[in-house]
Amino acid sequence: MRVESWVMWLAACAAIALSTRNPLYLILLLLVVAAVFAKEWRPGRMLRFAPLVAIAAAFNAISVHFGDTILFALPAAWPLIGGIVTLEAAAYGALSGLVLACVITLFGAFSQVVEAWELVRLMPRAFYPMGVVISIAMNFVPQTVKRFEEIRESMTIRGIPLRGPRDWLPLWSPLLAGGLENASQTADALMARGFGALENPSSQKLLRDRLALLLGFGLLLAGWMMRFADAGAAAGTGLMLAGALALAFAFWLAGRDFKHTRMAQRPFSWLDGVVIFVSLLALMALVLSPPVAWLDGIRASMAYSPYPKLALPSFDPLAGVLLAALALPVMRK
Amino acid sequence: MQNSECGMQKDFRIQNSAFIIQHVLSKLIYAAATLTGVLAFVAPFVWLAQQQASGMAAAGRTDSPLILGGLIALCLAALIVESQRSATSLKQLALLAALVAINSALRLAETILPGPGGFTPIFLLIILAGVVFGGQMGFLMGALTMLVSAFITGGVGPWLPYQMLTAGWMGMSAGLLSSRRERLGTGRPNPDWEIILLCIFAAAWGFVYGAIMNLWEWPFQMGDPAISFQAGVTLQQAIQRYAAYYALTSLWWDFFGAAGNVILMALFGRATLNLLRRFEKKLVVKSVPDARANHAS
Numbered sequence: 001m002r003v004e005s006w007v008m009w010l011a012a013c014a015a016i017a018l019s020t021r022n023p024l025y026l027i028l029l030l031l032v033v034a035a036v037f038a039k040e041w042r043p044g045r046m047l048r049f050a051p052l053v054a055i056a057a058a059f060n061a062i063s064v065h066f067g068d069t070i071l072f073a074l075p076a077a078w079p080l081i082g083g084i085v086t087l088e089a090a091a092y093g094a095l096s097g098l099v100l101a102c103v104i105t106l107f108g109a110f111s112q113v114v115e116a117w118e119l120v121r122l123m124p125r126a127f128y129p130m131g132v133v134i135s136i137a138m139n140f141v142p143q144t145v146k147r148f149e150e151i152r153e154s155m156t157i158r159g160i161p162l163r164g165p166r167d168w169l170p171l172w173s174p175l176l177a178g179g180l181e182n183a184s185q186t187a188d189a190l191m192a193r194g195f196g197a198l199e200n201p202s203s204q205k206l207l208r209d210r211l212a213l214l215l216g217f218g219l220l221l222a223g224w225m226m227r228f229a230d231a232g233a234a235a236g237t238g239l240m241l242a243g244a245l246a247l248a249f250a251f252w253l254a255g256r257d258f259k260h261t262r263m264a265q266r267p268f269s270w271l272d273g274v275v276i277f278v279s280l281l282a283l284m285a286l287v288l289s290p291p292v293a294w295l296d297g298i299r300a301s302m303a304y305s306p307y308p309k310l311a312l313p314s315f316d317p318l319a320g321v322l323l324a325a326l327a328l329p330v331m332r333k
Numbered sequence: 334m335q336n337s338e339c340g341m342q343k344d345f346r347i348q349n350s351a352f353i354i355q356h357v358l359s360k361l362i363y364a365a366a367t368l369t370g371v372l373a374f375v376a377p378f379v380w381l382a383q384q385q386a387s388g389m390a391a392a393g394r395t396d397s398p399l400i401l402g403g404l405i406a407l408c409l410a411a412l413i414v415e416s417q418r419s420a421t422s423l424k425q426l427a428l429l430a431a432l433v434a435i436n437s438a439l440r441l442a443e444t445i446l447p448g449p450g451g452f453t454p455i456f457l458l459i460i461l462a463g464v465v466f467g468g469q470m471g472f473l474m475g476a477l478t479m480l481v482s483a484f485i486t487g488g489v490g491p492w493l494p495y496q497m498l499t500a501g502w503m504g505m506s507a508g509l510l511s512s513r514r515e516r517l518g519t520g521r522p523n524p525d526w527e528i529i530l531l532c533i534f535a536a537a538w539g540f541v542y543g544a545i546m547n548l549w550e551w552p553f554q555m556g557d558p559a560i561s562f563q564a565g566v567t568l569q570q571a572i573q574r575y576a577a578y579y580a581l582t583s584l585w586w587d588f589f590g591a592a593g594n595v596i597l598m599a600l601f602g603r604a605t606l607n608l609l610r611r612f613e614k615k616l617v618v619k620s621v622p623d624a625r626a627n628h629a630s
Contacts, residue, residue, distance in 0.1 A: 107490045116484040129417045133430045137481045140434030180612045183431035187424040210358040217365035
C-alpha cells in the first residue's frame with residue numbers, strides 16, 4: 001500500500017479515537033488496529049496499556065467528585081482529592097486511558113509499517129530545504145551514536161571514566177565539534193556533486209509569497225474572531241476556510257522555487273483507492289457528522305458520557321460497519 | 334561623476350527600502366503565525382465558556398480539537414516556510430541537520446535511560462542554537478528536533494505538531510537574547526552574566542514548555558471543579574483552575590525539567606556557546622542587501 005493511503009487511514013482512525021468516549025467503538029477500533037498490524041506488531045503488546053487505563057481511572061476517580069454511584073469517600077479536608085469517589089468518574093478516567101492507548105497503539109504500529117523516508121518524501125515542495133535537513137539528520141543520528149561510543153572508549157583508554165555530570169564535558173565538546181565538522185564536509189560533498197543548490201528567490205517573488213501568507217493569516221484570524229464574537233458563525237467559518245486556502249496557495253507558490261523529482265514509487269493499487277475512500281467516508285460520518293437525519297444515531301452514540309449515572313453505551317450499526325471497514329488494509333500483500 | 338553618485342544613492346535607497354519592506358513583512362508573518370498559534374492554545378479558555386453558557390458544550394467537544402489542531406499545523410507550516418528562508422546555503426542546512434541529529438540522539442538516549450521527572454537534555458541545544466544563529470534557526474532547531482526524534486523514537490502522534498510549535502517558540506525566543514546583545518552593541522557580553530541569564534531563561538522554559546503542552550488537552554478533560562473548566566467561568570477563574578491543575582499534575586514533573594536545564598546550561602553552556610560561535614563564523618553566511626554591502630565597501 002502507498003504511504004498516502006496509510007496516512008489517510010491513520011488520520012481517520014486517530015480522529016475517530018480522539019472524538020469519542022464510546023467504549024464499544026474504541027474497543028472495535030483497537031481490534032481493527034490489532035488485525036491490520038497483526039504481522040508487524042504482536043497484538044499482545046496492547047496489554048502493556050492496561051496499567052495506563054488503570055492509572056487514568058484511579059487518577060480521575062480521586063480527582064473528580066462527580067457522579068451518582070458513590071463507591072466511597074475520602075476525607076473532605078484533603079486538598080483536591082478529598083470527597084466522594086464515584087464509579088462514573090473511574091469509568092470516565094478509564095475511557096480517557098483507553099483513548100490514549102488507542103492513539104499510542106495506532107501511531108506505534110504505523111511507524112512499524114511506514115519508513116521515515118517515505119514520510120519525508122511526502123513533504124510538499126515548499127518544505128524542500130527542511131526535507132534536506134531531515135534526510136541529512138536521519139543519516140547523522142546513527143553516526144552520532146557511533147561517534148559517542150568511539151569518544152567514550154578513547155576516554156576510558158586514557159583513564160577518564162564517566163562518573164559525575166562534569167565528566168561528560170570532555171565527551172560533549174568533541175561530539176558536538178565532530179558533528180559540526182561532519183556537517184561541513186557533507187555540505188561540501190553535496191555541493192561538489194551539484195546537489196541542493198539553493199537559489200535565492202527574487203525580491204518580487206518573496207514579496208508575493210509573503211503577501212499571500214499574510215493574506216491567509218488575515219482571513220483566518222478575521223474569521224476566527226467572528227466565530228469568537230458570535231458575529232456569524234457561518235461567515236466566520238467561510239473566512240477561515242478562505243484563509244486556509246490562501247495559506248495553501250502561499251505554500252504552493254513558495255514550493256514553485258524548488259524542483260522536485262519522484263523516483264521508484266509504489267504503483268497505486270485498487271486497495272489504495274478503496275482504503276482512501278473508506279477512510280474519508282468514516283471521517284465524514286463519524287467525526288465531522290454533517291447534520292443529516294440518517295447520521296443522528298452515529299452522532300448520539302459518539303457523544304457517549306458516563307456522567308451523571310453510568311449507562312450502557314449505544315451502538316449504531318452503520319458506525320460499526322464503517323469502523324470494521326477500516327480493517328481493509330489487512331488485504332495488503 | 335555626480336550623476337553616477339546620485340544614481341548609486343538612489344539605487345541604495347530603493348534596495349534599502351525594499352529590504353526594509355521585506356523585513357517588516359517577515360516580522361508580520363512571524364507575529365501573525367505566532368498570534369494564531371497562541372490563540373489556538375488559549376482559545377478553549379474563551380469558547381468553552383461561550384459554548385457552555387449557551388448549552389452547546391457537547392457539540393463543541395467533538396470538532397474543536399480538530400479545528401485547533403489544523404490551525405496549529407498551519408501556523409507551524411507558515412513559520413517553517415518563513416524561517417527556512419534564513420538558511421541560504423547548503424552549509425547552513427547541513428549545520429542545522431547536524432545539530433538536530435545530535436539532539437535527536439540525546440532524546441533517543443533519554444528514551445532508553447529516562448531521567449528524573451521531566452528532565453530532558455534536548456532543550457540546551459535548542460536554546461543555544463537560537464542564541465547563536467538567531468530566532469529563525471532556533472525555531473527550526475526546536476521544531477525539527479521534535480520531528481526527527483519522534484521518527485526515531487516512535488513518538489509520532491497528534492501531540493507532535495504542538496511539541497514542534499512549542500519547542501520552536503523556545504528556540505525563536507532564545508533568538509531575542511542574541512538580538513538584544515547585538516542591539517546593545519557589546520558583541521562580547523560578560524560570559525558569566527550571559528550564562529546566568531541563559532540559566533534563568535532555560536529554567537523558565539522548563540516550566541513554560543510543560544504549561545503550554547498541558548494547555549491543548551486540559552479544556553477537554555472533565556475533572557474536579559477546582560482543577561477543570563466549568564460552565565460560565567470567567568477568564569480569571571479559568572486561569573486559576575488551570576494553575577491548580579498544573580500545580581497538581583505537572584509542577585513537580587516540570588521542576589526536574591527546569592532544574593536539569595539549569596544544570597546542563599551551567600555545566601555545558603559556555604563550552605557549547607564557544608563551539609557554536611566558532612562554527613557560525615565558518616559555516617554561516619550572513620545575508621545583507623547588495624546596496625548595503627556596496628555602501629560599506
